[in-house]
Amino acid sequence: MRITDTADLWWKNAVVYCLDVETFMDWDGDGCGDLPGLAQRIDHLADLGVTCLWLMPFYPTAERDDGYDITDFYGVDPRLGTHGDLVEVIRTANDRGMRVIADLVVNHTSRKHPWFRSAEASKDSPFRDFYVWRSDPPPDTSDQVVFPDQEDGIWTLSEPTGEWYLHKFYKEQPDLDVTNPRVRDEVAKIMGFWLQLGLSGFRVDAVPFFLETAGTDGGALPEPHDYLRDLRSVVGRRTGDGVLLGEVNLPYEQQLEFFGGTDGDELTMQFDFIGMQALYLSLARADAGPLATALQGRPALDPDSQWATFVRNHDELTLDKLTDDERAEVFAAFGPEERMQVYGRGLRRRLPPMLDGDPRRVRMVYSLLFSLPGTPVLFYGEEIGMGEDLDAEGRLAVRTPMQWTSGPNGGFSTADPGQLPGPVVDGGFAPEFVNVADQRRDEDSLLSFMKLLIRRYRESPELGWGGFRLLDQPHPEVLAHLCSWDDGALVAVHNLGPEPRTVPLSLEDCGAGHRLEDLLVTQTTPVGEDGAVELTLDGYGYRWLRVVGPDSRRLV
Numbered sequence: 001m002r003i004t005d006t007a008d009l010w011w012k013n014a015v016v017y018c019l020d021v022e023t024f025m026d027w028d029g030d031g032c033g034d035l036p037g038l039a040q041r042i043d044h045l046a047d048l049g050v051t052c053l054w055l056m057p058f059y060p061t062a063e064r065d066d067g068y069d070i071t072d073f074y075g076v077d078p079r080l081g082t083h084g085d086l087v088e089v090i091r092t093a094n095d096r097g098m099r100v101i102a103d104l105v106v107n108h109t110s111r112k113h114p115w116f117r118s119a120e121a122s123k124d125s126p127f128r129d130f131y132v133w134r135s136d137p138p139p140d141t142s143d144q145v146v147f148p149d150q151e152d153g154i155w156t157l158s159e160p161t162g163e164w165y166l167h168k169f170y171k172e173q174p175d176l177d178v179t180n181p182r183v184r185d186e187v188a189k190i191m192g193f194w195l196q197l198g199l200s201g202f203r204v205d206a207v208p209f210f211l212e213t214a215g216t217d218g219g220a221l222p223e224p225h226d227y228l229r230d231l232r233s234v235v236g237r238r239t240g241d242g243v244l245l246g247e248v249n250l251p252y253e254q255q256l257e258f259f260g261g262t263d264g265d266e267l268t269m270q271f272d273f274i275g276m277q278a279l280y281l282s283l284a285r286a287d288a289g290p291l292a293t294a295l296q297g298r299p300a301l302d303p304d305s306q307w308a309t310f311v312r313n314h315d316e317l318t319l320d321k322l323t324d325d326e327r328a329e330v331f332a333a334f335g336p337e338e339r340m341q342v343y344g345r346g347l348r349r350r351l352p353p354m355l356d357g358d359p360r361r362v363r364m365v366y367s368l369l370f371s372l373p374g375t376p377v378l379f380y381g382e383e384i385g386m387g388e389d390l391d392a393e394g395r396l397a398v399r400t401p402m403q404w405t406s407g408p409n410g411g412f413s414t415a416d417p418g419q420l421p422g423p424v425v426d427g428g429f430a431p432e433f434v435n436v437a438d439q440r441r442d443e444d445s446l447l448s449f450m451k452l453l454i455r456r457y458r459e460s461p462e463l464g465w466g467g468f469r470l471l472d473q474p475h476p477e478v479l480a481h482l483c484s485w486d487d488g489a490l491v492a493v494h495n496l497g498p499e500p501r502t503v504p505l506s507l508e509d510c511g512a513g514h515r516l517e518d519l520l521v522t523q524t525t526p527v528g529e530d531g532a533v534e535l536t537l538d539g540y541g542y543r544w545l546r547v548v549g550p551d552s553r554r555l556v
Helices: 035-040 042-048 083-095 114-121 181-196 224-239 252-259 273-285 289-297 324-334 359-371 394-398 436-440 446-458
Strands: 016-019 052-055 099-104 155-158 163-166 201-204 243-246 269-271 306-310 375-379 467-470 478-485 488-495 501-506 515-518 524-526 532-537 542-548
Touching: 035 042, 035 083, 042 083, 042 446, 083 099, 099 181, 181 201, 181 224, 201 224, 224 243, 224 252, 252 269, 273 289, 273 306, 273 324, 273 359, 289 467, 289 478, 359 446, 359 478, 359 488, 359 542, 436 446, 478 501, 488 501, 488 532, 524 532, 532 542
Parallel strands: 016 052, 016 375, 052 099, 099 201, 201 243, 243 269, 269 306, 306 375
Antiparallel strands: 155 163, 467 478, 478 488, 488 542, 501 532, 515 524, 515 542
């Protein structure tokens, strides 16, 4: 039986919001964000229009990788609260019509996890084969590390037994051996535990690394994708409509494999890393061509699958799929200083500072994000245009405390500034100028605009469910596309350049009596007898237009 026969595909037109509990809201005044603070701010997310809350790791951690080095997969970091506090967050979110998913980080553990402490203490440990070991000195693997400025290889010597353990990430994060049936069973138990507490699924971290069998004999797991199907089945059995949102930064053809190909029985959604990187190249060139090429290159998906679109996430803004020359273009436009770059392949900046705070460009980019086919994902603070702290280490530059008010610490905490997880952003993007409270009272604020975009997106199911095609027009800096579903059709037109443009379009199956109704402003444009229509765009302008037929019904 197909998934669509039994499940509510709520993710097809969801609005996902990612946050780090530690930096979102401190409720007890100790300087660290916590789950009670998050519960108090669920109404902000509901008012924004969020329908799915994605929590970055809240598990106990050795704090080597901002929560991604986990010491207990079944626990809640006591700095953030308790299991009871987490359940209260989930209950409050559900009450506001919002589902909750969380990071599933099971391709590695912390080196301080009890499993690894036992494993490295003795070759006879029952957890020894939870990890990947080698007895002979490893070759040079500096070209295989994920963090090239932090590690010089993927094998580290463990002194107690004189053998090397595998780690694709930091040496403090030894890789789990997914070919071990006991490891696979444990992962299923971890998932089942959190689903039982009310989660609606997971964002699966570093999926290709999770399924990697290098360093093992591979015999116990001849087809890694079978295991991914098993995990999808676990979620389906436990929840009926749960989701696996996968981090798979690979070319489209390989991403299709992680969806389960035409069967659509592996990952439910995947981030469109290719489209995101093409977007920044298009912005740097003021040329929609790279983005258009990426969108046309997306493979067709099973109806149960979905692309997740985004402008920036919690990690580096990776540009690794661009050519060296293309990456240099984006660096020159948006990260010309070395401190703005990371790992030689990405940026550690947020969008508004990259665009010099130009509100026209910022709004155009978010309009484009919400009008693209797929499910939009926001990173906390994007709704108000937060900036970054380039003095912070690495990826922490974009993980600064949330800015709620113009008061001390941006309203994030009443503690002394030195007790916070990191400094609040200063300069032109400081809380004095960028905060939730002020923007809630301003009808012309970015927050108000984002609410409008989300409302219109949620009212336009063709954006999440429908077909997509580019519309021909003569301007290279303009992207025009049409999404259609059932009896609805929506045209979106975006100008990536600074000069105004008049955009002629030809709409099939339209003629006299049809019209285009603007969804973001009050305006109507008639369609000619031959389907011809002419649209005007300001520099960095954008328009969403509903196709309406002579009988005032939506047009297929």
